Amino acid sequence: MESFLEIFDIYLLEAVVNGILLGGLLALLALGLNLIFGVIDVTWICYAELVMIGMYGMYFLVQYYGVSYFLAAPVAIVLVAILGAALHYLVIAPLLSGPPINQLLATGGVLFVLQSFATVAFGIDFRNLGIRLPVLAFADMHFSYSRLLAFGAALIGMVVVYLFMTRTYTGTAIRAIAQDRQIMALMGVDTKKIYLITSAVGGALAGLAACLLVLQYDVHPFVGLSFGPITFLICVLGGLGNFVGGFVAAFVFAEIISLGGLFSDLEWGYVLAFGFFIIMMFIRPGGLLARRS
Amino acid sequence: MNQRYAWPIAVAALIALPFVYRDPYHLHILILILIWSFAYTSWSLMGRFGLVSLGHGGFMGVGAYVTALLWNHLGLSPWIGIPIALVSAGALALVVAYPCFRFRITGHYFALVTLALSGIVLQVITATRDYTGGSLGYTPERTKGNNIVALQFDDKIVWYLIALAVWLAGLLIWHVVDRSMSRYAMEAISEDEDAAAAAGVNVTFEKLRITVISALMTALAGALYCQYQMFISPDTVSGIAVSLQMVFAVVVGGIYVALGPTVGAIITLLLAEFLRIFFGTKAVGWDNLVYGVLLVLFIIFLPKGILGSILERVKVGPAKAPVVKKPA
Numbered sequence: 001m002e003s004f005l006e007i008f009d010i011y012l013l014e015a016v017v018n019g020i021l022l023g024g025l026l027a028l029l030a031l032g033l034n035l036i037f038g039v040i041d042v043t044w045i046c047y048a049e050l051v052m053i054g055m056y057g058m059y060f061l062v063q064y065y066g067v068s069y070f071l072a073a074p075v076a077i078v079l080v081a082i083l084g085a086a087l088h089y090l091v092i093a094p095l096l097s098g099p100p101i102n103q104l105l106a107t108g109g110v111l112f113v114l115q116s117f118a119t120v121a122f123g124i125d126f127r128n129l130g131i132r133l134p135v136l137a138f139a140d141m142h143f144s145y146s147r148l149l150a151f152g153a154a155l156i157g158m159v160v161v162y163l164f165m166t167r168t169y170t171g172t173a174i175r176a177i178a179q180d181r182q183i184m185a186l187m188g189v190d191t192k193k194i195y196l197i198t199s200a201v202g203g204a205l206a207g208l209a210a211c212l213l214v215l216q217y218d219v220h221p222f223v224g225l226s227f228g229p230i231t232f233l234i235c236v237l238g239g240l241g242n243f244v245g246g247f248v249a250a251f252v253f254a255e256i257i258s259l260g261g262l263f264s265d266l267e268w269g270y271v272l273a274f275g276f277f278i279i280m281m282f283i284r285p286g287g288l289l290a291r292r293s
Numbered sequence: 294m295n296q297r298y299a300w301p302i303a304v305a306a307l308i309a310l311p312f313v314y315r316d317p318y319h320l321h322i323l324i325l326i327l328i329w330s331f332a333y334t335s336w337s338l339m340g341r342f343g344l345v346s347l348g349h350g351g352f353m354g355v356g357a358y359v360t361a362l363l364w365n366h367l368g369l370s371p372w373i374g375i376p377i378a379l380v381s382a383g384a385l386a387l388v389v390a391y392p393c394f395r396f397r398i399t400g401h402y403f404a405l406v407t408l409a410l411s412g413i414v415l416q417v418i419t420a421t422r423d424y425t426g427g428s429l430g431y432t433p434e435r436t437k438g439n440n441i442v443a444l445q446f447d448d449k450i451v452w453y454l455i456a457l458a459v460w461l462a463g464l465l466i467w468h469v470v471d472r473s474m475s476r477y478a479m480e481a482i483s484e485d486e487d488a489a490a491a492a493g494v495n496v497t498f499e500k501l502r503i504t505v506i507s508a509l510m511t512a513l514a515g516a517l518y519c520q521y522q523m524f525i526s527p528d529t530v531s532g533i534a535v536s537l538q539m540v541f542a543v544v545v546g547g548i549y550v551a552l553g554p555t556v557g558a559i560i561t562l563l564l565a566e567f568l569r570i571f572f573g574t575k576a577v578g579w580d581n582l583v584y585g586v587l588l589v590l591f592i593i594f595l596p597k598g599i600l601g602s603i604l605e606r607v608k609v610g611p612a613k614a615p616v617v618k619k620p621a
Contacts, residue, residue, distance in 0.1 A: 112585030
């Protein structure tokens with residue numbers, strides 16, 4: 001009995017740590033989406049599909065053209081950043097004055113386009129980089145290096161975005177627009193340009209997430225569906241546009257999934273997380289960190 | 294005068310159709326169009342008032358799976374199973390929607406909360422794979438031939454008539470809502486909730502009523518689809534993809550007109566069949582690619598949908614006749 005408890009605790013600890021590692025990645029995904037929402041007031045339903053395209057980009061660069069991983073990563077990030085800017089320019093910009101729900105639905109259409117484009121162009125096979133990073137064994141617990149790397153890179157990415165937002169002129173303008181959309185145009189800020197830059201930064205974050213996810217998961221056209229919905233829920237739970245809230249919510253969600261997966265199947269971890277989300281919406285509809293009015 | 298006779302004639306023609314023309318493949322497409330039209334109509338019932346739900350895939354999944362599970366595991370006839378499935382979907386809608394409306398979760402937030410609902414239903418179906426077959430899909434047990442108790446018919450004509458009746462009922466419900474006080478209340482709510490509440494509209498109740506009606510209809514569509522196809526999988530009747538598919542068809546057809554969702558269903562299903570026939574297995578993905586591009590183009594250039602825009606043209610067009618409402 002005692003030995004059983006010991007093993008159990010090790011598993012529990014391992015799950016907790018893995019949850020934190022997963023949380024870093026989810027926080028990165030949530031940050032990109034939150035940035036777009038906070039500044040442009042649009043939800044990119046197709047955000048996870050941008051990540052999927054980035055993952056394919058990495059796959060082809062590394063497997064097909066034999067580029068090394070660390071050279072391919074910046075290329076993939078730039079690729080998805082351009083894709084993000086194009087999405088804004090082609091789809092969102094013409095709809096900015098329309099009802100907000102139309103923007104949401106239009107990006108839903110883009111989701112279909114990207115998913116089926118991947119199906120048509122790359123087929124429905126599962127593909128992976130074929131890079132197998134070693135597993136770190138520490139006190140009877142096992143963590144894969146790819147997760148540790150992803151966690152570290154995600155944190156660095158978030159710090160870079162934080163510095164960009166607080167230390168540069170453009171970053172300051174982005175934050176100002178998030179606070180008041182109308183007045184900044186009068187203050188001489190080119191709103192269109194800022195929106196485009198924000199979309200590109202959001203895309204770049206999706207690209208970074210793609211580079212990290214591709215280390216852990218196989219790529220297929222529907223891979224976006226496995227983490228896309230979770231990302232939206234994290235953003236809503238943290239309060240759409242609230243960066244800190246999204247960060248906290250990412251770790252809360254990751255722990256629920258990881259611990260729920262420990263006690264039962266991984267799907268039940270997701271079910272628990274979804275259920276938790278719906279309950280939290282009723283308790284704190286404005287997000288985890290929102291002040292009650 | 295034309296309007297008054299157009300409907301009965303059209304309905305009579307639709308009823309007579311399978312007795313005159315009985316190509317099983319075309320009949321099959323028609324049945325699918327009718328069932329999906331009904332589902333899309335039920336979505337548009339809410340969607341036209343700005344209540345954009347991405348959770349309808351969930352309701353449809355509940356309708357289909359509860360009916361099939363009760364039949365296979367407990368031997369309950371769909372005649373009892375479908376009402377139970379409807380009650381489950383209605384209860385689910387209440388549980389999710391009541392707090393949403395009570396706490397004023399609207400717009401993006403409502404869409405995302407209902408998205409979570411789709412996600413939950415999909416994950417539960419996948420997680421309980423010992424009972425539901427998971428992502429491999431599920432088949433209700435077959436009986437021999439036509440069996441009224443099992444609601445299984447070999448004859449496509451029977452299914453055609455059932456689907457036609459349900460579709461007409463859906464249009465009737467749409468019409469009743471369109472003519473009711475509820476419609477004005479809902480329009481006021483979608484403009485400004487506080488002002489509507491101040492004017493004496495019970496905001497929560499009105500929204501809840503339309504949501505539950507819509508959820509019940511969607512669940513019925515799911516159950517019918519299951520009984521007709523005799524095969525359901527999480528991908529075809531539940532989840533986010535199905536929810537988005539509903540939104541897409543309704544937006545393309547026209548969200549504010551009664552036959553809009555039907556036009557949407559006709560276009561989407563015919564497009565899918567067309568691509569499937571002409572490109573064969575190479576077409577995997579092409580239909581969704583075309584859908585997606587169309588959806589984006591429609592939202593940008595034609596937000597009222599095909600039928601909505603045509604009807605608007607016709608109305609604004611030559612010599613606008615004064616609309617005289619006849620007393621009923």
